[in-house]
Amino acid sequence: MKRALSLGVLLLAALLTGPVLASADDRIGLIVPAFEGEGVLGRNVTAVTQLQVWQTLRRAPTPNPRKLDFGSGTIIMWSDDRLASPNHEFADNLAMGEHLQMTLWGSATPYGKGVVVQTYLSIPDYEDGRDQHNERWTVTMPLPGKKEHTISADIPRRRYEFSPIVLTAEVVNTYSSPRAVKVFREKSLKTPLGVLGNNFEARQHEGDLVLIKTGDLPPGWVHLPRLSRERNEVVDFVGGLIRVFRGDWEGVIVLMNRVILAPRAPVALKVDAWLYIALAHARQGQPFSDAIAKAQRLNPYSREVAVYAVMGEMEQAAKALREKRNDFVIADAILRIETILQSNRNLFAADDSWLAQVRAILHENQGT
Amino acid sequence: MKAVSVSLCFFACSIVLCASTGAQDQPRTRIMVVRYIGNQEQFQSFRGIIEKKIDTLKGDFPSQYIYTQDIHLEDVEKKPSDIEGFWRETGSLAVLSGMVFPQNQKSYVKSTFYLYDLKGNLGSDSVTLDLVIEPEEYGATQDTHSIVTLYALAMDAKRLGYTSDVVSRFLSRAYEISSSLPEPARKGDIVRVIEAIKREADSLNPQGRQP
Numbered sequence: 374m375k376r377a378l379s380l381g382v383l384l385l386a387a388l389l390t391g392p393v394l395a396s397a398d399d400r401i402g403l404i405v406p407a408f409e410g411e412g413v414l415g416r417n418v419t420a421v422t423q424l425q426v427w428q429t430l431r432r433a434p435t436p437n438p439r440k441l442d443f444g445s446g447t448i449i450m451w452s453d454d455r456l457a458s459p460n461h462e463f464a465d466n467l468a469m470g471e472h473l474q475m476t477l478w479g480s481a482t483p484y485g486k487g488v489v490v491q492t493y494l495s496i497p498d499y500e501d502g503r504d505q506h507n508e509r510w511t512v513t514m515p516l517p518g519k520k521e522h523t524i525s526a527d528i529p530r531r532r533y534e535f536s537p538i539v540l541t542a543e544v545v546n547t548y549s550s551p552r553a554v555k556v557f558r559e560k561s562l563k564t565p566l567g568v569l570g571n572n573f574e575a576r577q578h579e580g581d582l583v584l585i586k587t588g589d590l591p592p593g594w595v596h597l598p599r600l601s602r603e604r605n606e607v608v609d610f611v612g613g614l615i616r617v618f619r620g621d622w623e624g625v626i627v628l629m630n631r632v633i634l635a636p637r638a639p640v641a642l643k644v645d646a647w648l649y650i651a652l653a654h655a656r657q658g659q660p661f662s663d664a665i666a667k668a669q670r671l672n673p674y675s676r677e678v679a680v681y682a683v684m685g686e687m688e689q690a691a692k693a694l695r696e697k698r699n700d701f702v703i704a705d706a707i708l709r710i711e712t713i714l715q716s717n718r719n720l721f722a723a724d725d726s727w728l729a730q731v732r733a734i735l736h737e738n739q740g741t
Numbered sequence: 742m743k744a745v746s747v748s749l750c751f752f753a754c755s756i757v758l759c760a761s762t763g764a765q766d767q768p769r770t771r772i773m774v775v776r777y778i779g780n781q782e783q784f785q786s787f788r789g790i791i792e793k794k795i796d797t798l799k800g801d802f803p804s805q806y807i808y809t810q811d812i813h814l815e816d817v818e819k820k821p822s823d824i825e826g827f828w829r830e831t832g833s834l835a836v837l838s839g840m841v842f843p844q845n846q847k848s849y850v851k852s853t854f855y856l857y858d859l860k861g862n863l864g865s866d867s868v869t870l871d872l873v874i875e876p877e878e879y880g881a882t883q884d885t886h887s888i889v890t891l892y893a894l895a896m897d898a899k900r901l902g903y904t905s906d907v908v909s910r911f912l913s914r915a916y917e918i919s920s921s922l923p924e925p926a927r928k929g930d931i932v933r934v935i936e937a938i939k940r941e942a943d944s945l946n947p948q949g950r951q952p
Contacts, residue, residue, distance in 0.1 A: 461800030484786060485848065487876030493797065532800045536921075539876040637880075640920040671920065674913035674942045676906070719905040719945040720913075
């Protein structure tokens with residue numbers, strides 16, 4: 374596959390002072406290759422989808438009483454080329470080739486009397502050179518009189534499939550034309566300047582409008598339509614996940630809650646949305662057990678939910694140890710961890726390396 | 742695409758292979774699709790989305806479940822007279838057979854999965870799914886076929902004596918997909934499959950071997 378032809382970069386008007394939560398060198402990025410599809414429909418659906426994801430990005434929350442700054446190192450690239458083979462493996466390779474964290478890919482397929490857009494997200498597991506991995510739930514256990522133990526849980530899963538989007542006849546008719554995505558001089562969308570080209574840079578967003586610089590045209594506004602009648606979870610989940618990687622925890626809770634409320638979102642996404650909400654709460658020092666319990670109710674047979682439940686208990690035990698609270702609190706947390714592991718023993722392989730680390734910590738702690 | 746036509750020669754070869762390589766102990770990765778009766782254009786469209794779904798399902802499993810990468814559809818031109826014998830001889834995960842038919846200006850598809858020894862708690866050798874070929878039913882079509890495929894994979898892992906974490910990985914994914922199934926799609930045989938998934942997941946035994 375050729376190198377991505379175009380890229381949209383988050384440009385920020387506000388200059389902020391305050392803690393930068395993502396390391397300056399830690400670029401977080403998403404690439405969106407052209408969706409499979411007949412004619413230009415796939416390409417236009419790709420353009421709209423990636424701009425909608427871009428709209429969810431932010432350098433800082435509004436209002437911003439804590440003067441947070443998530444850095445400007447977020448990038449969304451898109452390519453006119455389709456994946457050579459439409460599967461997760463090729464999507465992983467594309468992201469790795471561009472040194473990015475994820476690929477959003479899909480297809481627009483005629484089915485019955487309409488067109489269905491199917492979207493996937495692939496997050497390759499590779500060393501991407503970042504210093505900080507906000508997406509990993511990491512807990513350091515200060516065992517009294519012994520060396521500290523650090524344990525991490527990886528993200529719940531690296532491959533996602535979103536609910537199919539049935540394109541309305543209006544959207545299919547409109548976006549099957551190469552001149553479908555029009556650029557206008559002003560926000561009132563009265564004076565057309567031209568059409569969105571293969572190369573563009575998104576500069577600013579306001580509601581469903583995005584300020585674009587494309588080709589030789591002067592900067593102009595593009596209106597992003599809703600592709601389906603119902604709210605779809607793709608944009609919120611991908612935007613939420615980028616916020617996880619950037620450590621924008623308040624923002625994670627906002628977008629992941631939208632995923633949970635999306636009427637057709639697959640349960641797999643809702644489970645993980647709850648887990649990311651738990652992680653976001655934990656990172657902000659807030660209660661998180663309820664979010665994990667909700668994930669557990671949605672899928673009681675998930676190894677990853679059990680891992681997050683244990684990480685939650687570890688987080689609380691570590692806090693109790695740091696605050697030098699009485700032994701009962703710590704013993705209680707250990708008991709709960711053992712209960713979780715016992716009731717979920719069917720979900721773990723005998724050689725599960727994460728489980729081995731947990732057992733080592735429990736063993737060490739019993740000796741203190 | 743790995744779809745190939747099955748010929749008599751192929752049967753003969755597969756019987757020999759089964760006998761000579763101990764195929765009984767190998768994971769079943771072939772889903773045999775007997776050409777559906779009815780509108781072939783609609784059938785190909787339906788088959789296409791099932792194949793696409795199988796391809797993406799493979800990506801759901803970690804690399805140690807390497808054999809899931811081999812799961813694929815194989816086309817069979819003519820319905821075998823003895824489906825169970827065919828299922829055994831070909832070492833299939835499932836044999837799919839069905840029909841596409843018009844009704845009230847819509848196209849319907851009736852799909853039957855034959856699972857035989859992989860029926861587990863189902864109570865019957867086969868599962869029949871009734872669906873409409875409409876954009877709004879695209880998700881339900883993919884999901885119901887995925888649920889049965891994942892259930893069959895779980896039962897095959899159990900047959901092979903794999904550890905409970907392997908079996909539960911398939912059941913967990915099937916459970917998640919079944920929980921997403923919209924209410925109108927929860928009818929007929931798929932309800933029995935969903936109940937069987939829960940029963941199997943609740944009765945797992947942690948003893949076993951790795952793939």
